[in-house]
Amino acid sequence: MANTKHVVVAIAVSCLFASAPASSQTATSSRTRTQVETLASDKFEGRLTGSPGEKLAADYIISELKRIGAKPLPGMTDFRMPFTFTAGSKDGGTTLTVTKDAGGAQTFTGAATVQALSFSDTVEATGRVVFAGYGLVVPEAQNFGYDSYAGLEVKDKIVVVFRYFPEDADQKTRAILARYADLRYKAQAARQRGAKGMIVITGPNSPNAGTVVPMSFDTAIAGSGIAAASVSGEAFAPIMAAAGKSLDAVQKEFDSGNPHVAGFAIPGITVTLKANVIRQQQTGNNVVAYLPATTPLTGVVKPWVAVGAHYDHLGRGTTGGSLAGKEEANAIHHGADDNASGTATTLAIAEAFSTQPRKRNLLVAFWSGEELGLLGSAAFVAKPPVPLDALAGYLNFDMVGRVADNKLTVQATGTSAMWPKLLEQANIAAGFDLVLQEDPYQPTDVGSFNTASVACLTFFTGAHQEYHKPSDTADKINYEDLVRVGELASGVIKRLMDSPEAPLFTKVEQKTETGGRAGLRLFTGTIPDYASDVKGLLLGGVIGGGPAELAGLAKGDVVIEIAGQSITNIYDYTFALELLKIGQPAKVIYMRGTEKRETSLTPAARK
Amino acid sequence: MPDVLTKRVIAAVSLCSAAVFLWAAVPVATQAPTGERTFLSRVRRLTVEGKRAGEGYWAPDGKRLVFQSERDPANPFYQIFVLDFATGDTKRVSPGMGKTTCAFFRPGSDEIMFGSTHLDPKSLQYQKDELDFRASGKERRYAWDYDPEMDIFAYSEKTGAMKQLTTAKGYDAEGGYSPDGQWIVFSSMRDAYNRTLSPAEQKQLALDASFFAEVYIMKADGTEQKRLTDWAGYDGGTFFTKDGRIVWRHFEENGLIANVWTMKPDGTDKKQITDFAAMSWAPYEHPSGEYFVFASNKLGFENFEVFMVDKAGTKEPVQITYTPGFDGLPVPSPDGTQMAFTSARAGGPGSAGQIYLAQWNHEAAMAALKAAGPRQTPKR
Numbered sequence: 001m002a003n004t005k006h007v008v009v010a011i012a013v014s015c016l017f018a019s020a021p022a023s024s025q026t027a028t029s030s031r032t033r034t035q036v037e038t039l040a041s042d043k044f045e046g047r048l049t050g051s052p053g054e055k056l057a058a059d060y061i062i063s064e065l066k067r068i069g070a071k072p073l074p075g076m077t078d079f080r081m082p083f084t085f086t087a088g089s090k091d092g093g094t095t096l097t098v099t100k101d102a103g104g105a106q107t108f109t110g111a112a113t114v115q116a117l118s119f120s121d122t123v124e125a126t127g128r129v130v131f132a133g134y135g136l137v138v139p140e141a142q143n144f145g146y147d148s149y150a151g152l153e154v155k156d157k158i159v160v161v162f163r164y165f166p167e168d169a170d171q172k173t174r175a176i177l178a179r180y181a182d183l184r185y186k187a188q189a190a191r192q193r194g195a196k197g198m199i200v201i202t203g204p205n206s207p208n209a210g211t212v213v214p215m216s217f218d219t220a221i222a223g224s225g226i227a228a229a230s231v232s233g234e235a236f237a238p239i240m241a242a243a244g245k246s247l248d249a250v251q252k253e254f255d256s257g258n259p260h261v262a263g264f265a266i267p268g269i270t271v272t273l274k275a276n277v278i279r280q281q282q283t284g285n286n287v288v289a290y291l292p293a294t295t296p297l298t299g300v301v302k303p304w305v306a307v308g309a310h311y312d313h314l315g316r317g318t319t320g321g322s323l324a325g326k327e328e329a330n331a332i333h334h335g336a337d338d339n340a341s342g343t344a345t346t347l348a349i350a351e352a353f354s355t356q357p358r359k360r361n362l363l364v365a366f367w368s369g370e371e372l373g374l375l376g377s378a379a380f381v382a383k384p385p386v387p388l389d390a391l392a393g394y395l396n397f398d399m400v401g402r403v404a405d406n407k408l409t410v411q412a413t414g415t416s417a418m419w420p421k422l423l424e425q426a427n428i429a430a431g432f433d434l435v436l437q438e439d440p441y442q443p444t445d446v447g448s449f450n451t452a453s454v455a456c457l458t459f460f461t462g463a464h465q466e467y468h469k470p471s472d473t474a475d476k477i478n479y480e481d482l483v484r485v486g487e488l489a490s491g492v493i494k495r496l497m498d499s500p501e502a503p504l505f506t507k508v509e510q511k512t513e514t515g516g517r518a519g520l521r522l523f524t525g526t527i528p529d530y531a532s533d534v535k536g537l538l539l540g541g542v543i544g545g546g547p548a549e550l551a552g553l554a555k556g557d558v559v560i561e562i563a564g565q566s567i568t569n570i571y572d573y574t575f576a577l578e579l580l581k582i583g584q585p586a587k588v589i590y591m592r593g594t595e596k597r598e599t600s601l602t603p604a605a606r607k
Numbered sequence: 608m609p610d611v612l613t614k615r616v617i618a619a620v621s622l623c624s625a626a627v628f629l630w631a632a633v634p635v636a637t638q639a640p641t642g643e644r645t646f647l648s649r650v651r652r653l654t655v656e657g658k659r660a661g662e663g664y665w666a667p668d669g670k671r672l673v674f675q676s677e678r679d680p681a682n683p684f685y686q687i688f689v690l691d692f693a694t695g696d697t698k699r700v701s702p703g704m705g706k707t708t709c710a711f712f713r714p715g716s717d718e719i720m721f722g723s724t725h726l727d728p729k730s731l732q733y734q735k736d737e738l739d740f741r742a743s744g745k746e747r748r749y750a751w752d753y754d755p756e757m758d759i760f761a762y763s764e765k766t767g768a769m770k771q772l773t774t775a776k777g778y779d780a781e782g783g784y785s786p787d788g789q790w791i792v793f794s795s796m797r798d799a800y801n802r803t804l805s806p807a808e809q810k811q812l813a814l815d816a817s818f819f820a821e822v823y824i825m826k827a828d829g830t831e832q833k834r835l836t837d838w839a840g841y842d843g844g845t846f847f848t849k850d851g852r853i854v855w856r857h858f859e860e861n862g863l864i865a866n867v868w869t870m871k872p873d874g875t876d877k878k879q880i881t882d883f884a885a886m887s888w889a890p891y892e893h894p895s896g897e898y899f900v901f902a903s904n905k906l907g908f909e910n911f912e913v914f915m916v917d918k919a920g921t922k923e924p925v926q927i928t929y930t931p932g933f934d935g936l937p938v939p940s941p942d943g944t945q946m947a948f949t950s951a952r953a954g955g956p957g958s959a960g961q962i963y964l965a966q967w968n969h970e971a972a973m974a975a976l977k978a979a980g981p982r983q984t985p986k987r
Contacts, residue, residue: 406649417680424655428695431651433963436955491695535954594907594931 029483031351032344035064036401036482037474039311039340046333048315049369049376050087050282057311061287061366064347068354070289070364073385081286083379085369088319089118091215092276094229096199098238099270108235115212117200117228119184120275125197125227127158129239129266133254135161135186135198136177144176146259148189155194158271160239161186162251163202163213163230169257171563171579177257178578183213184224191226197273199239200230203251207522207582207605209233227275242269284312284368286376288385291353291362302392302502305493306363306454307349308377309342309397310370310445314468321371323468331470336477338467339370341401342459348486349493360392360497367445370398377448388452392502395489396458398444399467403481406433408488409460412446414438416455416503423457426491430484441510455503457492459485463529463540522582522603524548526559528573536560536591537573551588551601561589562601577603642929646972647946647965652953653690658683659959661949662936663690666712669941673710673719674962679703683737687721687762700762702769705730706754709781713827714788717764720772722780727756753778753816755800759793761827772829776800778816779823783846789827790872792835792853794843796820815862817841822855824872835874841865844889847872849896854880856888856901867901867916880920884985887914887924889936894943895969898976900927902935911935913948915972922979925972933960943969 038044038060045053062079072079094116099105108114116122130152138146148161165177180186183200190198202208210233233247240247243266253261296303313335317324322333334340343366350364363386369375381388393416400408413419413436420436427434440450446458461481466472496502525546529538536558542548553559559567563586565576580586585600640648654660657678664673670692675685679699687701687710701707705724712719724730740747757778761770773779775797782793799812799819811818820841825832836842841858848854853872858865867880867890880899881887887903893915900915903924911933916924928934933951940946946967951960 405644406651420656424653424697425695427652427655428690428692431649431964433650433953434652434655435953436655438955594910 028348028351028486029479032348032483032486033474033477033479035344035347036336036340036477036479039343040334040336040472040474042332042334046315046317046335047311047313048319049085049284049312049372051315053315054284054312054368058285058287058366058368061311061343061347065287065289065350065364068347068351070291070350070354073288073290073363076385079287079289081288081380081385082283083286083369083376084281084283085372085375087280087282089215089277089279091115092122092278094276095272095274096229096231096235097272097274098242099272100242101268101270106238108231112212112232113235114229114231115215116275116277117183117187117198117213117230118215118277119187119224120228120277121225122276122278123227124272124274125158126270126272127156127196129242129269129271130154130157130159130195130263131243131250131266132159132161132190132263133261134165134177134181135159135189136165136180137189138176138180146173146177148263149193150259150262152193152263152265154190157195157265158197158199158273159190159195160199160201160236160266161190162206162254163200163208164206166255166257167203167205167251167581168255173257175579183228187224187226187228191224195226197227197271197275198229199236199271199273200228201233201236201247202230204233204248205251205255227273229273229275239266239269239271242266284376286368286380287311287366288380289350289364291350291358291364293358293361295357295359296361297359297500300360300392300500300502302360302390304361304363304386304391305496306365306391306394306449307346307397307489307493308363308365308367308394308445309346310339310367310376311343312368312371312376313338314371317468317470319372321468324470328470333468333470334473336474337401337461337464337472338399339397340474341399341477341482342397345397345400345459345482345486345489348483349490352486352490353493356494358497362493362497363391370445374443374445374448377445381448381452381454384452388449388454391449391454392496394446394449394454394456395493396444396446396449396456397485397489398446398458398460399463400459400461400485401477401479401482402461402464403432403478403485404462406431406481407435407462408432408485409435409437409462411437411442411458411460412440412450412456412508414506414508415440415450415457416506418455418501418503419457422492422495422503423488425495426488429491430488432484432488438508440508450508453505453507455505459489461485463527465541522577522580522605524577524580524601524603525550526553535568537567537569547601547604551599553588553590553599553601554592556592557597558591559588560591560596562586643927645975646927646968648968650963650965653947653962653964655961660961662709663947663949663962664711664938665941665947667714667941669945671712672947672962673700673712673721675708675710675721681738682734683741684734687719687723689719700764701725705733706757708751708757711783713761713784714786716788716827718761718770718827719764720759720761720782720784720791722757722778722782723760723769724754724756724758726758726771727754730756753796753820755796755816759791759829770829772825772827773832778820781843781845784827785847785851785872786849790824790847791827792822792824792845792847792855792872794820794845794855795823798834817843817858818860818862822853822870822874824853833874835870835872836877846891848892849894852876854890854892854899856890858886867899867920878920880918881914881916881924882920882982882985883924886911891938892918893939893969893972894941897973900937900939900946902937909933913937915976917976917979921982922976923982925975925979939967943967 047057095109096114097107133148138144165181213230314333317333367376449456525543525548527541529540539557541555562576580603582605585602588601660676672690684706688697690697702725707723710721759772777797777800779795796819822835822842839860845855854869865886870877883905885905890899890901902911904911913927914924930952936949938947
């Protein structure tokens with residue numbers, strides 16, 4: 001940020017001398033600026049995958065590729081590579097009917113009363129009812145011994161389970177159970193035991209008591225083989241009446257976490273669950289081009305080098321992922337940094353190499369569907385138009401327009417032992433204060449290539465306050481340094497192209513899997529700094545008025561312990577969050593500069 | 608950045624529906640540089656490869672840097688590399704075997720001097736032992752071991768020949784050439800091996816050989832070796848100054864407190880320049896001849912920062928870096944506009960220490976030194 005004034009001056013100067021013989025840096029900077037401004041303009045409406053804005057953006061990128069002289073991939077006539085995806089799901093009128101053996105039936109419908117879970121099949125299931133507690137099964141390999149179905153016969157039955165995990169269990173138990181509390185996992189456990197349907201009730205002692213589970217946007221949808229829905233307290237009342245117990249009392253028993261508290265069959269009723277989920281299929285478009293080698297290396301097994309960036313963003317933020325405040329809800333999310341910056345950098349690299357001798361083919365890719373879960377790049381590596389083992393390497397750019405204080409983070413460096421040397425050589429000219437992270441399991445398209453065993457890198461200039469908000473606009477981009485990111489990458493690519501030797505892919509072991517999403521129901525108001533590799537959790541900021549701010553935490557603090565759990569990275573932090581209870585103060589130890597401090601943070605409920 | 612991250616982490620910790628953010632309105636651009644940015648700007652990382660790198664010293668023309676780095680998978684010890692700023696390429700100039708340290712370009716020559724143990728027949732075994740130790744998953748605290756087989760060599764870039772300049776048993780290293788390239792000042796522990804030690808001294812040698820290190824001078828061809836210091840405690844990190852003196856750091860007998868000193872090349876007129884009651888070391892003169900930059904752990908035992916002090920040491924030193932952890936081994940460029948230094952600031956792979964380069968604000972340095980108060984005497 002300290003560079004802002006300097007950058008503004010530099011841009012003003014470059015405009016003044018636009019007609020004078022400008023340096024290539026200035027020319028590139030001006031072109032890059034135009035590209036970012038165009039992609040992030042209102043006209044492209046936030047470039048939501050499958051939307052008219054995405055199509056306009058693809059058209060613009062293609063016109064730039066044609067100007068540069070790039071071609072569709074060998075054997076293809078179009079730059080567009082379409083892929084289909086599930087754009088969302090909604091309830092199509094799910095109903096629940098409770099029929100008494102003694103006669104009489106009640107039917108419930110309406111989204112606030114009974115709503116399918118987003119992964120439910122559209123199917124009708126009728127059967128007797130079994131209450132299976134929290135519906136949790138800890139795999140035997142965990143050596144923990146917790147199975148909500150122990151001693152229960154649920155074949156062809158409808159199971160009833162509580163949402164979340166036992167509220168009053170000790171920390172260790174909660175930590176383990178939280179990992180298996182995802183509703184998708186619970187549905188899988190029920191189906192594997194032969195249940196035809198699963199009904200979820202949010203217990204009176206849990207957050208969001210008595211309400212239905214929101215239909216989350218889940219692009220990884222595949223039929224779960226079961227009818228699954230959540231119901232309100234009202235719709236659940238006749239089932240509890242048949243059980244002859246109060247829901248409150250039943251939950252209290254299960255809340256202890258004692259594995260010996262058994263579920264029970266509910267007599268006297270049959271339940272029919274008609275689950276109806278409407279899934280919307282849409283088409284997104286990757287844009288892929290290449291610059292053929294001018295003097296190909298002979299006899300190399302990997303004659304390609306690939307660069308890429310996603311060009312899609314969140315549209316108006318209505319389908320998930322938006323961090324917009326209430327006052328800017330439904331506004332266009334411009335995505336200038338995320339990821340018009342990477343798109344323009346990829347174009348700049350292609351443009352630079354279009355006029356240079358090339359010993360390898362340069363594949364130039366623009367992914368869509370990234371914000372929905374790396375859909376475009378995943379579709380590409382699933383059906384690669386160029387054999388993936390012909391790629392010497394893949395370089396990815398995602399959020400590279402906010403260089404501050406000359407810092408640049410390069411991630412996935414662990415995918416080849418050759419990357420540090422190549423980065424060292426290229427950075428002598430580019431001159432960044434580089435931070436390397438070996439971990440390739442990053443939430444950007446580099447993940448698709450790592451999974452496909454391609455040596456890869458991704459460049460990142462850090463999270464910021466405008467992340468996933470409408471205010472991520474083109475005027476906040478540091479163009480001068482953005483061009484330099486492309487120059488650093490071009491230095492790496494040039495060396496990759498010229499050397500007969502290609503980086504050898506190294507598999508990096510994934511760090512301990514993060515906890516289940518059940519832990520994410522509480523709100524701490526911290527904004528982690530993802531670009532940091534400090535030991536502990538560096539706070540990039542705190543939400544005004546949130547629990548973290550109330551606890552006195554501030555930007556720059558490094559959290560090293562929460563509720564007795566030591567924190568060395570973001571994974572530890574997510575895991576520790578699962579152990580916290582809403583409304584219950586937790587001890588937080590953190591570093592402010594060199595001073596070790598302690599405070600108490602009281603998590604709030606997340607809606 | 609996609610939604611995956613959001614779902615898993617960000618939403619959990621930062622989702623907020625009604626908060627109003629005002630950060631964007633803060634006019635940070637108008638702030639004067641603070642902390643490190645007062646003196647250092649455009650900080651960039653020069654070395655990336657390998658576990659650690661350090662001690663970057665400039666070629667007299669400022670176009671290259673010689674440094675030590677652990678980057679050969681087969682050798683867990685430092686070797687010497689030369690970085691060419693024009694091409695970005697590095698090449699190894701040391702034998703590749705054994706340990707090396709403290710390289711220095713000889714002015715007006717194609718020679719590069721450094722300390723090396725490659726003639727020790729056991730050096731390959733030491734490499735293997737260390738690699739095995741690391742493979743076992745253990746970590747030891749980084750410590751320099753003052754290998755008694757370390758001798759000073761001059762490597763010819765033209766012929767690739769290695770000329771041995773010292774032969775004495777005991778660590779010989781930490782050398783610097785005089786500005787005319789005719790002399791070498793260095794540190795040697797030969798005093799622990801060239802005579803019969805008293806029982807107390809033998810105990811001291813087993814505990815910490817560096818206690819016996821003294822400053823020596825010799826001609827660039829290794830002749831006329833002469834001892835310049837004769838007192839308890841480690842003397843080393845020796846360099847010539849523009850006005851023909853020697854600057855080095857002297858440890859007190861306890862091995863914990865060190866300070867920057869200067870003397871004439873004949874060993875007379877010794878002057879103490881710093882007095883922090885901390886470990887102040889690695890002094891190097893700015894080419895203006897006005898001040899020394901050095902590293903000190905004054906602010907925390909493991910928190911080394913770069914400081915500077917006026918040449919006569921009459922004033923209190925001025926702090927330059929502010930990053931927690933290691934910042935040290937500062938070396939200004941020959942034209943005085945840049946500074947190379949070693950820092951552990953990056954974290955992540957190679958975080959044990961890498962070489963950085965920054966623009967150096969000499970005017971700000973002069974102003975800060977002028978404004979500094981008189982040198983304080985620390986409480987002991």
